[in-house]
Amino acid sequence: MFLSFYVSAQVVTGFNNITDVNGNVHSLTSYLNDGKFVLLNFYLESCGNCMATAPMIQSIYDDFGQNQCELIVLNMIVQTSAPYYTDQECINWMLSNGCPGPPNFSNQSGIDWGQFYSTHGGSFAQSYLITPVDHSVVFSHAGGVLDELAL
Secondary structure, eight states: OOOOOOSOOOBOOOOOSEEOTTSOEEOHHHHHHTTOEEEEEEEOTTOHHHHHHHHHHHHHHHHTTTTTSSEEEEEEEOOSSSSOOOHHHHHHHHHHTTOOSSOEEOGGGOOOTHHHHHHHOSSSOEEEEEOTTTSBEEEEEESSSOOTTTO
């Protein structure tokens, strides 16, 4: 069960036909049009809050059906300059930080995370719950360790 409230009228765009580090293609629009909630989690490889949040993201992924039920969880690495993590380095980061389950996307995915950074913060970890009702953010978290209970 999701208890949600609107924290922003921001409609999320993009994230369509993006390939995760395992070669699987994902489309945010398809997930939302199928009535799924989507949790986008952005992380930096050197961020202590991101490392502390990773096991909570894994727990949410496990507790809500491992992307087979009404919640889809997607992890996105944010790197602003080269050298960028390879797909294998992204996999290794998630494994070593306790979040191996959800699909993970490297910088090579061409993901535009800037729409969140400018709107919701400027610190990490960052996580956003998007509703299928109007494709907008209903929960945002930027900075500090994710409060799993609040989400």
